[in-house]
Amino acid sequence: MVGIISYGVYIPRYRIKVEEIARVWGGNASDITGGLGVFEKSVPDLDEDAATIAVEAARNALLRRKINPVDIGAVYVGSESHPYAVKPTACTVGEAVGATPNMTAADYEFACKAGTAAIQTCMGLVKSGMIKYGLAIGSDVSQGAPGDALEYTAAAGGAAYVIGNDDPIATIHHTCSFTTDTPDFWRREGQDYPRHGGRFTGDPGYFKHVKGASNLLLEQTKKSPKDFTYAVFHQPNAKFPQKVARDLGFKPEQIKPGLVVPHLGNTYSGASPIGLAATLDIAKPGDTIFVCSFGSGAGSDAFDIEVTDAITSDMFHRNAAPGVEKLLKDPIYLDYALYAKHKGKLVMQA
Template sequence: GINPAEIGAAYIGSESHPYAVKPSGTVLAEALGATPECHTADLEFACKAGTECMFIALSLVEAGRIKYGLGVGADTSQGAPGDALEYSAAAGAAAFIFGKENCVAVSEETYAYMTDMPDFWRREYQYYPQHGGRFTGEPAYFTHITAAARGIMKKSGTSPEDFAYVIFHQPNGKFPFKVGQILGFNKAQIEPGWLVNKLGNTYSGSSPLGLTSTLDIAKPGDRILLVSYGSGAGSDAFIWKVTDRIDEVRDLAPKTRDILDTNKKYLEYGEYAKFRHKILKAE
């Protein structure tokens, strides 16, 4: 374990922060015992807000500015009734602590790619997001993920064959496999981190949760490529190399897929709509 007071930064990425004006990061840092000497911030970048937090926390640790940094991707994804997002939207979160000691995986390279792309948005005071339908595919998701993946592989001198696993953002069940095929990855490299068929799209938690599932089975020496995607639009890419430490800590916490399999509870649509406040009592 680590001393919570040594967590010098705590960042939460989400597009469903509970407050418009009141940070979520302070709540988390206080609960962990990391306050008061802790830099906190709430980040937004659609579905890549979680990897934004990871990118920044990792960079601060590498720069020697802090001893430990916490990066979280969390969302209760919104989808309007009857919209294509509704049946795929989910709720979930993943958190990572970055440091220089006792690491289960080390960062070998990072890369970011972004453009101004109006594929998905939600204006102030709107409850549900809007999207450009098929426009969200080729010019948005596929363009940015392929560019980020190719960019980091060129920067690091690697190729798809150098990776044991790869995780892509998972807005639906098809896109990760299609983009993997475009880039030259096979099904066996993608499936361990592919959770959307069990969980749905957790937005900011999507690719970070895929990394947790992959680390559950990864072996020392394995390389993992992680490429997120956030509408607006951009992708963060990371290359991780798993260390011997993974075997020491792997069984200290429940595994991601075990949680999904054992804690599953099905709801009727009416119950779901009520709990998500889609059905409200008239005043």
């Protein structure tokens, strides 16, 4: 059975509160936090980008379990903020963690679901016998134009998953996808910031695709929401995942452990992978986890996951790397000027 061998997360310590962004642009902070359910978001340091975040997340995954890096036969990094338009992030990550040059590597881009698409690819390669381990990462330093609605939630962070079939800590029993040509969000070549279809982001974007993939997985596995201990949905804000969970029949306590967006923001390709990591941080053998990502453009990937006894065995050391809760503690808060500097919105002229 193919599954998760190990996992790791990285979240920068810097934060900006939603009320600070609202102070600059004249918005009502209480309306924003009440509507989105987001109170603050993570901000990358001056020397951090999607590549450095991916490397740190991957290294944390390898801290938790003794894996020979040369056995990693594939590295895929999903992001919509790759530092280079033409220069793969995956090669940098592979070399940084010590993987052999005898590997396949590529960058993925599908808005916020590129990380889960990378997991699916690694699953196929492992199951076919082409590789022993695959490294799938979702990492972003999300963009939001100054004053745009996206700026209140666009955050930084990433999660890495080692996929294999050698005593996985969590077995992935099934996965499926639901995809259509729905251009609710886009960024053209050369543009610094994405644009979005406003009200179309909810429907026919997020809700149609998350429900489509979720219902498809439940139908194919002949399961219902009550068969899962936990559930994780893509979290661009706190409102959307809570609503879609309720509509599908999941209870608030099922999504609570993975709902980290209120104090993290939307990490785009890292959003649902980080939510899954937060759930794995507290999961016990036998727990079942339902996961459904979403990426604008648009599509969703759904997963049926079951935690195994290996998560509490001597081969896996959950405390060897920081969990999501620890990474969210002790933040360093920035004012808007320093935030703009960190995000490259302020550039010193020569």
